[in-house]
Amino acid sequence: MRAIDQLNHWxxxxxxxxxxxxxxxxxxxxxxxxxxxxxxxxxxxxxxxxPLLIAWGVVWTPDxxxxxxxxxxxxxxxxxxxxxxxxxxxxxxxxHKSLRNLDPQKDHASYLEFAADGGTDYYATFLQYGxxxxxxxxxxxxxxxxxxxxHLSMIEAARSGLSSAMEPITMRKSTRSLLRTYLxxxxxxxxxxxxxxxxxxxxxxxxxxxxxxxxxxxxxxxxSEQEVFEALDGYFEVVVQAVEKNGGEVLKFMGDGVLSIxxxxxxxxxxxxxxxxxxxAEQILADLSTLNQSRKEAGKSELAIGIGLHxxxxxxxxxxxxxxxxxxxxxxxxxLASRIESLTKTLETSVLATASVxxxxxxLFRQRGKHKxxxxxxxxxxxxxxxxxxxx
Numbered sequence: 001m002r003a004i005d006q007l008n009h010w011x012x013x014x015x016x017x018x019x020x021x022x023x024x025x026x027x028x029x030x031x032x033x034x035x036x037x038x039x040x041x042x043x044x045x046x047x048x049x050x051p052l053l054i055a056w057g058v059v060w061t062p063d064x065x066x067x068x069x070x071x072x073x074x075x076x077x078x079x080x081x082x083x084x085x086x087x088x089x090x091x092x093x094x095x096h097k098s099l100r101n102l103d104p105q106k107d108h109a110s111y112l113e114f115a116a117d118g119g120t121d122y123y124a125t126f127l128q129y130g131x132x133x134x135x136x137x138x139x140x141x142x143x144x145x146x147x148x149x150x151h152l153s154m155i156e157a158a159r160s161g162l163s164s165a166m167e168p169i170t171m172r173k174s175t176r177s178l179l180r181t182y183l184x185x186x187x188x189x190x191x192x193x194x195x196x197x198x199x200x201x202x203x204x205x206x207x208x209x210x211x212x213x214x215x216x217x218x219x220x221x222x223x224s225e226q227e228v229f230e231a232l233d234g235y236f237e238v239v240v241q242a243v244e245k246n247g248g249e250v251l252k253f254m255g256d257g258v259l260s261i262x263x264x265x266x267x268x269x270x271x272x273x274x275x276x277x278x279x280x281a282e283q284i285l286a287d288l289s290t291l292n293q294s295r296k297e298a299g300k301s302e303l304a305i306g307i308g309l310h311x312x313x314x315x316x317x318x319x320x321x322x323x324x325x326x327x328x329x330x331x332x333x334x335x336l337a338s339r340i341e342s343l344t345k346t347l348e349t350s351v352l353a354t355a356s357v358x359x360x361x362x363x364l365f366r367q368r369g370k371h372k373x374x375x376x377x378x379x380x381x382x383x384x385x386x387x388x389x390x391x392x
Contacts, residue, residue: 044058047134208310
């Protein structure tokens with residue numbers, strides 16, 4: 001077992017400090033192969049503490065090593081139910097299974113796939129971390145004789161070293177993924193690096209996109225809680241996908257409102273980002289139309305939104321007390337984008353922009369005159385997105 005002792009030493013020293021899951025798993029597997037274990041395919045699965053992603057992992061084969069993610073939706077499918085991962089977690093013990101003479105009616109699809117690809121034997125076990133969480137790992141071979149008892153003993157003996165190397169990576173990935181999920185990519189990195197502390201802020205130029213559902217208050221009063229949440233999830237998904245597809249970031253969900261920005265890195269990038277914002281607005285309306293068609297077919301009411309576009313400076317940072325902080329976005333530009341959105345209902349159109357956006361993409365907008373908006377002394381000239389439908 002000297003080879004395993006050396007492997008565990010590498011994992012608890014070099015591996016633990018590397019921060020590279022591909023390097024760690026590759027070294028782990030090649031070391032086991034050199035120790036005489038006939039590995040063909042290894043999957044090191046790691047559980048996430050995240051409401052969107054439930055797991056991630058690394059798959060090793062002699063041809064290469066790859067990283068993958070697993071969503072909560074996938075965990076509810078047959079890919080997990082009845083799998084080796086479910087077995088080891090539910091039974092709290094390893095699984096050793098021959099891939100010969102499988103029963104297509106009883107055995108999990110993954111076993112059948114491995115067998116069809118030449119697999120002969122399979123072993124699944126789990127890693128135990130300091131916070132009590134458990135993470136699965138599986139090993140498959142194409143060797144005619146399968147795994148011998150000494151092979152499985154070496155795998156078990158190497159688990160502690162692998163756990164030591166993978167645990168800090170998994171903890172960091174979980175924390176960073178949570179920050180991205182709740183704050184967005186840019187702010188998440190700032191918070192992670194500690195560059196934004198209480199009372200500090202970061203200011204940048206950006207195109208602001210503010211969208212809001214029409215009639216949401218009355219909708220909430222007449223629909224069940226489940227229907228309200230379902231409608232919001234569908235609407236938020238439409239907005240987030242369109243904004244991110246066009247290079248923007250969703251910074252804040254405020255009730256039924258969504259605040260997004262398209263950061264402007266350089267002055268000569270202004271016009272392109274204005275067009276990106278217009279494209280995002282068009283995409284939101286197109287995808288909302290598709291969502292509404294599905295809602296209509298299901299006998300549900302359709303959703304209507306208004307979108308305001310404005311360019312200016314935004315500031316974001318942590319505010320709150322000594323024991324509780326909130327990450328928020330502030331600035332006159334943000335307030336104006338919200339006020340412009342509120343005009344969409346008055347002017348019976350879906351998308352309105354200020355001159356700060358429309359003047360940089362004149363072919364995409366048409367004038368709708370000057371209008372008073374709350375909190376601003378002088379009337380604001382607004383422009384409707386040409387391809388946006390008029391609404392009552």
